[in-house]
Amino acid sequence: MSVSQVRIALRNCGVINPENIKDYIARGGYDAMAKCLFAMSQDEVIDIIKKSGLRGRGGAGFPTGIKWETARRAQSDVKYVLCNADEGDPGAFMDRSVLEGDPHAVLEAMAICGYAIGAREGVIYVRAEYPLAVKRLQIAIEQATELGLFGENILGSGFSFTMRLYFGAGAFVCGEETSLMNSVQGGRGEPRLKPPFPANVGLWNKPTNINNVETYANVPTIIRNGADWYRGFGTEKSPGTKVFAVVGKVNKVGLVEVPMGTTLRDIIEGIAGGIPNGKRFKAAQTGGPSGGCIPAEHLDTPIDYESLIALGSMMGSGGMIVMDEDDCMVGIAKFYLTFTAEESCGKCTPCRVGNMRLLETLTRITDGHGVEEDLTSLENLGATIKDTALCGLGQSSPNPILSTLHYFKDEYLAHVREHRCPAGTCQKLVRYRITDKCVGCTVCARNCPVSCISGDRKQKHSIDQSRCIKCGVCFSKCRFGAIVKG
Amino acid sequence: MTAKADACECPPTEEVGSYPEIDAFCDTLPSYDGALIPVMHKAQEEYGWLSRDVLLYISRKLGVPASKVYGVATFYSLFNLEPKGKFKINVCLGTACYVRGAENVLAAFEQELGIKNGEMTGDGLFNLGSIRCVGACGLAPVVMVNDRVFGNVKPEDAKSIIDEYLGEGGEAV
Numbered sequence: 267m268s269v270s271q272v273r274i275a276l277r278n279c280g281v282i283n284p285e286n287i288k289d290y291i292a293r294g295g296y297d298a299m300a301k302c303l304f305a306m307s308q309d310e311v312i313d314i315i316k317k318s319g320l321r322g323r324g325g326a327g328f329p330t331g332i333k334w335e336t337a338r339r340a341q342s343d344v345k346y347v348l349c350n351a352d353e354g355d356p357g358a359f360m361d362r363s364v365l366e367g368d369p370h371a372v373l374e375a376m377a378i379c380g381y382a383i384g385a386r387e388g389v390i391y392v393r394a395e396y397p398l399a400v401k402r403l404q405i406a407i408e409q410a411t412e413l414g415l416f417g418e419n420i421l422g423s424g425f426s427f428t429m430r431l432y433f434g435a436g437a438f439v440c441g442e443e444t445s446l447m448n449s450v451q452g453g454r455g456e457p458r459l460k461p462p463f464p465a466n467v468g469l470w471n472k473p474t475n476i477n478n479v480e481t482y483a484n485v486p487t488i489i490r491n492g493a494d495w496y497r498g499f500g501t502e503k504s505p506g507t508k509v510f511a512v513v514g515k516v517n518k519v520g521l522v523e524v525p526m527g528t529t530l531r532d533i534i535e536g537i538a539g540g541i542p543n544g545k546r547f548k549a550a551q552t553g554g555p556s557g558g559c560i561p562a563e564h565l566d567t568p569i570d571y572e573s574l575i576a577l578g579s580m581m582g583s584g585g586m587i588v589m590d591e592d593d594c595m596v597g598i599a600k601f602y603l604t605f606t607a608e609e610s611c612g613k614c615t616p617c618r619v620g621n622m623r624l625l626e627t628l629t630r631i632t633d634g635h636g637v638e639e640d641l642t643s644l645e646n647l648g649a650t651i652k653d654t655a656l657c658g659l660g661q662s663s664p665n666p667i668l669s670t671l672h673y674f675k676d677e678y679l680a681h682v683r684e685h686r687c688p689a690g691t692c693q694k695l696v697r698y699r700i701t702d703k704c705v706g707c708t709v710c711a712r713n714c715p716v717s718c719i720s721g722d723r724k725q726k727h728s729i730d731q732s733r734c735i736k737c738g739v740c741f742s743k744c745r746f747g748a749i750v751k752g
Numbered sequence: 753m754t755a756k757a758d759a760c761e762c763p764p765t766e767e768v769g770s771y772p773e774i775d776a777f778c779d780t781l782p783s784y785d786g787a788l789i790p791v792m793h794k795a796q797e798e799y800g801w802l803s804r805d806v807l808l809y810i811s812r813k814l815g816v817p818a819s820k821v822y823g824v825a826t827f828y829s830l831f832n833l834e835p836k837g838k839f840k841i842n843v844c845l846g847t848a849c850y851v852r853g854a855e856n857v858l859a860a861f862e863q864e865l866g867i868k869n870g871e872m873t874g875d876g877l878f879n880l881g882s883i884r885c886v887g888a889c890g891l892a893p894v895v896m897v898n899d900r901v902f903g904n905v906k907p908e909d910a911k912s913i914i915d916e917y918l919g920e921g922g923e924a925v
Contacts, residue, residue, distance in 0.1 A: 356846030359887035394793065394830055395886055397899065435789055435828030438884070452788035453820070454827040470785075513848035513889040520890055551847065587847045601850055605884070611827070 269524065269532040272499055274507050275323075275360075275483040276523045279367030284402050287409040290370040296415055298489035299374050302381050303423040311382040312338060315485065317493035319505035324350060324441075324478035325553065325582040326658070327504070327571035330485075333475060336465035337383040340473035345385035347376045348469060348476040350446055351392040351399070354438040355554030356605065358585035360509040361479035363521055365392065365399035368483065369406040373429060375485035377416065380427045383475050387428055391446050394433040403431055438555075438609035442657045443476045445611065456613045457657035478583070480509055500526030504570035508581070512538045514588040515545065531565040534588055545590040549673070553582030555602045555609075556662030558669025559595060578669040580662065594689035595674040596681055600628040602666035606659065617660030620651040624667060632692045636682040645671060690751040696736045700727050703748035710740035710749065768809045773798045775813070784814050788824055792831060801832040837872045837879035839917050841865075842896045846885030849893040853907075857893050858882060860907035864914055878914070 273279075282289035290296070302311050316331025337345060349372060353361040364372065376388040392400055407429045410416045418426045432450050439445045440455040447469045449455040468474025484506060488496045497505045504526040510533060513519050517539035524533060530550055534540065541547050549559040558579035560567075567573050571581050589598065603625040612618045627644055630636050648664030655661045671678060680686045687695040700710070706724040711717075718734050721727030729740070741749045777794045781787050791814065795806050802825055811818040825831045843849075843858040858880075862868055865878055872879045888894050891903025895913065902913055 353887065354884070356850075356885035357848040357889055358885070359889055362887040395883070432786075433790070433793060434830075435793065436830035437828050449789065450786060452786040452816075452824070454824055511889060513892065514851045519848075519892075554847075585847070587851060589851055593851055598851075601847065 269528055269536045271523050271537065272507050272525055273523050274487050274496075274499070275364060275371075275480050275509050276367070276521065277487065278371060279363055282368065284367050284369055285405050287370060287406065287413065287415075290368070294490060295370055295486070296374055296410075298486040299377050299381075299415070300421060301489060302378050303421065303425055308338060308382050308384065311378060311489070314489060314493050315382075318488045318496040319493075319503075320481065320484055320488060320496070321504060321571065322477060323480035323484070323508065323583070325556065325580060327581060330477060330481055333465055333477070334379060334382055336463070337385075337473050337475040340466050342473050344387075344470075344472045345383055346469045346472055346474040347380045347383070347385045347388040348443075348447070348450075348464075348474050349376055349388065349390040349482060350441065350443065350476055350478045351390055351396075352434050352441045352446060353393060353396075353479070353583060354441045355556075355583050355585045357513050357551075357587045358511045358554060358583050360511055360521060360584045362396050362399055363509075364479050364483045365396065366402055369399075369402045370410065371486055372479055372482045373403075373406055373410060373416070375482035376429065377420070377427045378485055378489060379475055379477070379482070381425055383473070385473075385475070386426050387430065389430050389432055389450060389469065391432045391434060391440070391450055394435060400431065400433065407431070437611070438605075439611045439657070439659050442659055445657070446476070447474070454611070456611045457659075459656065480584070501568065501570050503572060508569070508584060510584045510586045512586045512588065514551075515541050515590040515593070516588045517542050526570045527568040529566050529568055530560065530586075533569075533586070534565070538588070541588070541590050545592065547588070548591050548593060549589050549595065549598075549670075551579075551587040551589065551598065551666075552585065553580040553662075553665070554585050555606050556580055556658065556665055557582045557585075558665045559589070559598065559673060560669075561673040578665065578672055580665070592689055592691065594632075594687050594691040595670040595677050596628065596632055596687070597689070597691050599667045599670045600625070600632055603628055603663070606663040610659065610663075614654075614656035614660060616651045616654040617656065617663065620647055620655070621660070621663050623647060624651075624664065628667070631678070631681045632687070633694050634681075634685040634692075636685075638679070638682050640682060641671065641675075641678055686752070688752060693736060696738075696751050697731060698729055698734060698736070698738070698741055698749055698751050700729060700740075701748050701750055702726065703746050705746055705748070707746070709743050709745065713739050713743045715739060766808060768805050768812070771795070771798075771806060771809050774806075774809060778813060787814060788816055788821065789828075792821075792825060796831060801835050835872075835876075838877050839897055840879045840881065841913075842881045842883040843869075844884070844886055844888075844892070844894040844896070845882045846889065846892075848885075848889035852892045854893040856907045857895065857905050857910065860910035861895075861914075864910045878917070 312334050320330040321327040437455045440449045442457045445455040445457045464474045464476050500506045507523050507525050509523045522537050549561050551559050560577050574581050607621040607625045610617045627640050648668050651664050680688050704726040711719040718730040807821050811821040845854050893905050895902045895905045
């Protein structure tokens with residue numbers, strides 16, 4: 267298994283000093299902007315991006331070139347270039363690394379976009395939870411402005427472009443583009459119906475191009491090396507590379523950048539070094555709260571936007587959480603629903619009420635009060651929310667349930683039929699049992715806080731289930747591996 | 753939202769204090785368009801939380817209805833409408849931390865401090881909360897105390913982390 271990483275979006279991260287613009291320039295930085303300003307027309311810039319096949323790295327995978335072209339065609343005296351740096355998926359930190367390690371790449375790309383679509387102002391909406399990213403962006407903007415790379419009449423080209431930072435305030439839904447724009451305008455970050463799309467009616471009702479951090483980070487290199495070069499990586503429909511944050515139960519946690527079409531197995535077992543402690547792989551969760559869990563039988567699927575959707579998950583921003591046999595899939599679904607139910611902005615009913623009902627049902631199941639009909643109602647309600655919610659958050663929030671129901675139905679059935687959690691993580695369903703490995707050392711009995719373990723010395727002990735409080739002390743104290751849970 | 757020159761013309765019905773720091777910040781803004789959230793960030797940075805008085809002051813300063821100011825302040829989780837403890841302990845409950853046992857870490861802090869998630873200790877020293885992913889998933893589970901990040905935290909570490917912020921006799925370091 268010898269998959270190599272290809273660094274395009276992360277090409278400078280960890281290589282240059284992000285607080286010194288000269289480091290960036292020495293690596294070819296701002297060449298692409300100069301090339302656009304002096305040697306290319308606006309349409310030529312858009313043409314390269316279109317031909318490169320670059321697709322939005324924020325998750326949905328919309329072709330970037332078409333977005334730019336729409337904003338270019340929109341008639342308006344004022345237009346904006348917006349950068350979505352509100353990386354909110356739990357378990358994802360690709361954008362933070364780019365902003366902290368290579369802020370100029372994003373700034374340069376935004377200026378290129380500004381030139382291409384005819385905008386004079388760029389706005390970066392960045393999470394306030396990322397203080398170092400904020401600081402480095404501020405330094406980068408100052409240094410570039412000082413050198414005349416931003417501001418009025420850049421390098422004497424006649425093109426002017428200024429950059430502004432805007433801070434989020436902790437609302438996941440603001441990663442949705444229309445919510446984000448409402449937030450920049452100083453309001454509650456609630457989404458609105460699309461169309462009209464931001465490319466026509468965006469920030470302050472002006473045509474606005476909005477892309478995420480990683481998408482922009484690809485742009486300067488594409489302009490420098492050309493569309494054909496970029497298409498040399500990845501697949502026909504999803505060219506280029508994708509950065510994934512591989513976290514959870516793997517030996518090597520961190521960011522990987524691989525060509526699209528790499529398989530999950532290559533990433534998890536190859537680059538990330540497999541599962542620790544000899545445990546068995548159970549599922550990989552991609553796409554954050556909008557995505558789903560992919561089981562072992564699909565580990566060899568080449569990853570791109572379409573294949574992940576076909577598996578009931580999605581690319582999302584690139585979080586990849588690896589889970590082993592100790593993780594309960596019903597518990598994971600409940601974890602995500604807790605998240606979306608809390609982060610739902612409350613504007614549309616399917617999301618506000620529907621997700622709460624889903625969460626209540628899941629809670630019932632993990633508490634041991636579920637019935638088999640609950641599974642049908644999860645499916646039906648999930649499908650309804652997907653069809654009727656206003657924005658991407660609600661339309662994708664049932665995915666973690668639907669995908670785990672699809673691939674791990676037996677676990678759900680164990681919860682509702684036998685009131686048992688096979689992975690042993692649902693606290694209220696856990697049962698501790700003492701096996702024949704017990705040598706009768708009495709450690710468990712002496713440590714049990716409710717004294718519900720009995721047995722004579724050197725005889726097998728037993729647990730009185732009716733009094734057990736499931737604290738797990740016996741399990742962790744046993745030196746002979748004689749106590750099992752599940 | 754109105755342009756900078758117009759302030760709300762409603763007769764003020766409630767006296768509010770004066771906040772020169774907010775005034776100074778507003779003076780640096782080119783326009784009050786979209787200024788509400790940056791001003792609230794600034795006010796919270798200065799005063800630690802957003803009191804009713806501060807929110808009313810911001811409302812009148814920017815000419816934005818108090819209802820809207822309140823609506824925005826309650827929408828975003830980073831804005832505190834109640835005073836916070838001196839040390840804000842936040843346990844990350846993002847996915848990577850969750851699968852590595854963050855819930856047990858949170859429970860350990862609850863037990864050590866004798867408060868629940870979202871509460872403040874009686875002496876005003878500690879605040880316990882949870883956050884959603886600080887992007888340090890390689891260190892999961894992660895706990896933040898103010899701006900400091902503790903990585904690979906185990907439930908049994910809760911006491912030593914708290915002790916670090918307690919000097920002799922329970923005084924803050």
